[in-house]
Amino acid sequence: MSKRWLIFIGRVGAVLIASGLALVMLSLIPPQKVENTNFTGTSMLQPETFSIESSFFLSQTLDPQRGLLIDIQANNSVTAYLLQVSNDYIYGWVASHFPETQPYPTLDLTILEAFLNNHPDSVAWQENVVNEQFSFSYIPTKLMNVTLLFSNPGAASAEIRYSGELLNFIVPSERALNPTKYLISVGFVLSIPWMNLMWKRRTARRIHGCQK
Amino acid sequence: MGKGTAFLEILSSSLHGDYKFPILEFLAFLFLLSSFVFAGFGGFGSTGVPEEYYVFFMTNSLMGLPLFILAMLLLRNIASGIGNDIEKGTIQTILAYPLRRRSILTAKLLSSFGVAIFLFLGIQISALCTLAPEMVASNLLVVLLTYMANLSFALFIASIALLMTLLLRKGSVGVVIGIMVFFLFSILTSLVSFWAHATNSILPMQLYSLVNPSFAINFYYSSLQPQVQVFWTPSFTEALLYVGAGYALTTFILFLSYFYFCRRLNV
Numbered sequence: 001m002s003k004r005w006l007i008f009i010g011r012v013g014a015v016l017i018a019s020g021l022a023l024v025m026l027s028l029i030p031p032q033k034v035e036n037t038n039f040t041g042t043s044m045l046q047p048e049t050f051s052i053e054s055s056f057f058l059s060q061t062l063d064p065q066r067g068l069l070i071d072i073q074a075n076n077s078v079t080a081y082l083l084q085v086s087n088d089y090i091y092g093w094v095a096s097h098f099p100e101t102q103p104y105p106t107l108d109l110t111i112l113e114a115f116l117n118n119h120p121d122s123v124a125w126q127e128n129v130v131n132e133q134f135s136f137s138y139i140p141t142k143l144m145n146v147t148l149l150f151s152n153p154g155a156a157s158a159e160i161r162y163s164g165e166l167l168n169f170i171v172p173s174e175r176a177l178n179p180t181k182y183l184i185s186v187g188f189v190l191s192i193p194w195m196n197l198m199w200k201r202r203t204a205r206r207i208h209g210c211q212k
Numbered sequence: 213m214g215k216g217t218a219f220l221e222i223l224s225s226s227l228h229g230d231y232k233f234p235i236l237e238f239l240a241f242l243f244l245l246s247s248f249v250f251a252g253f254g255g256f257g258s259t260g261v262p263e264e265y266y267v268f269f270m271t272n273s274l275m276g277l278p279l280f281i282l283a284m285l286l287l288r289n290i291a292s293g294i295g296n297d298i299e300k301g302t303i304q305t306i307l308a309y310p311l312r313r314r315s316i317l318t319a320k321l322l323s324s325f326g327v328a329i330f331l332f333l334g335i336q337i338s339a340l341c342t343l344a345p346e347m348v349a350s351n352l353l354v355v356l357l358t359y360m361a362n363l364s365f366a367l368f369i370a371s372i373a374l375l376m377t378l379l380l381r382k383g384s385v386g387v388v389i390g391i392m393v394f395f396l397f398s399i400l401t402s403l404v405s406f407w408a409h410a411t412n413s414i415l416p417m418q419l420y421s422l423v424n425p426s427f428a429i430n431f432y433y434s435s436l437q438p439q440v441q442v443f444w445t446p447s448f449t450e451a452l453l454y455v456g457a458g459y460a461l462t463t464f465i466l467f468l469s470y471f472y473f474c475r476r477l478n479v
Contacts, residue, residue, distance in 0.1 A: 015331070
């Protein structure tokens with residue numbers, strides 16, 4: 001390979017390394033908690049029911065730089081869902097498909113199953129919480145409204161406490177991690193021959209300088 | 213020496229001159245940092261606003277300062293590249309290559325414009341895909357159109373600087389003229405809006421959009437918000453026509469530059 005191509009490929013590699021380093025730097029910046037967006041709630045769920053949690057900050061639109069941090073604690077086995085739809089939409093859907101149902105804030109679990117069967121893509125996140133404190137953060141990849149739901153599929157009632165807040169990111173570290181790995185490793189592979197060439201040239205120049 | 217080799221020879225020497233180590237690497241670093249730091253998603257919880265508007269807002273938010281830096285880089289490349297060659301007389305050596313003059317200018321422009329624009333677009337679109345892959349994938353046309361509209365103006369300024377550099381045979385003067393035109397058109401953005409409102413006519417906006425199509429694109433996407441009343445609501449086809457007109461104007465100025473370089477430039 002000619003030296004010209006070696007330099008060209010090496011410079012491409014160096015650009016990839018520089019981009020990777022920029023991403024590393026950005027991903028090291030921790031998320032910023034959005035002031036005054038803390039929310040807390042408690043839900044008592046009878047067996048075979050679910051609840052739709054309403055909070056002003058839970059109804060905010062999230063975006064790829066604004067995520068949600070939620071802590072959940074339950075005294076029994078429950079399932080937590082984060083759906084990619086607003087709670088108004090869910091209430092509207094329930095009212096139109098199950099007009100006889102009124103006992104808010106908890107609803108029969110069959111309604112949730114019917115909703116999820118009709119909206120299989122709406123589940124952004126889902127986790128079983130069993131007698132313990134559970135914490136998770138969610139950062140969407142598009143603009144979206146979210147709704148937090150808890151369902152109690154068990155035979156005993158469950159008490160759920162949750163709290164959370166909104167987080168601002170420059171770039172979520174988990175999203176930056178993969179591109180960073182590829183950029184830096186491919187960049188190094190591409191630029192090693194060029195760096196070697198530069199090193200040889202510099203050494204030759206130094207030796208030449210000493211001989212003079 | 214074959215024509216291909218001569219072309220590559222000129223291209224590589226131009227690249228070496230335009231992007232000495234570590235200019236390109238530092239630019240990549242800054243373009244990437246700015247892409248994430250300046251990104252914004254505009255308006256929370258607005259109902260009835262199509263996703264296209266948000267994608268436009270997000271793409272546009274990335275560009276402000278980086279686009280200005282790109283325009284300055286293009287001007288600087290013209291001054292230090294072809295401007296310097298003409299001033300110092302090294303253009304005579306370059307013209308001695310067994311290549312047509314238009315190929316020589318193409319090699320120079322590929323280095324001055326092509327690499328910088330490729331780096332800018334590559335990094336910004338990759339950043340958008342990292343941040344909001346779903347939004348970009350479903351609205352790729354919006355992203356590309358927004359970039360095309362904004363780059364049209366930067367290329368227009370750079371092509372004016374190139375023509376002036378060739379006519380005046382001084383890179384520095386060409387760059388100064390380019391900066392002044394950039395400054396003038398930035399002022400015109402506000403002035404045109406004021407004039408249009410004062411005369412209650414959209415004609416000044418339409419005329420200005422011929423040179424700076426991002427102005428029309430901005431109005432088009434802003435009009436998609438149902439709760440916002442905009443003074444001018446160009447249709448999508450009209451907005452596309454302004455982008456086409458912007459590139460046609462830039463192509464015409466580049467054609468004049470090629471014509472002058474090939475037929476009139478005596479060195």
